[in-house]
Amino acid sequence: MGIGTGIALFVIGAILAFAVNVDLGGFVNLALIGYILMGAGVVVFLISLVLTLRRRSSVSTTRSAVDPASGEQVTRRTTDSDPLV
Secondary structure, eight states: OHHHHHHHHHHHHHIIIIIOOOOOTTSOOHHHHHHHHHHHHHHHHHHHHHHHHHHTOOEEEEEEEEOTTTOOEEEEEEEESOTTO
């Protein structure tokens, strides 16, 4: 959802900055608002991308031990695909 919001903000900002040519009497500068929305869209996109990639990371743990009864080496491997949840 955040990635789509970032893209939508960027597109709306680009339309305001480059495609709209309306003079509102000097009260509102639509090009500046468009640049601000484009910057906000990039920031939202990058933050949501980092959070998405961080959420998908996996943690793998390997433990080795020697069984005292038989003398065999025992290896245990566990993998957590989503450690934040």
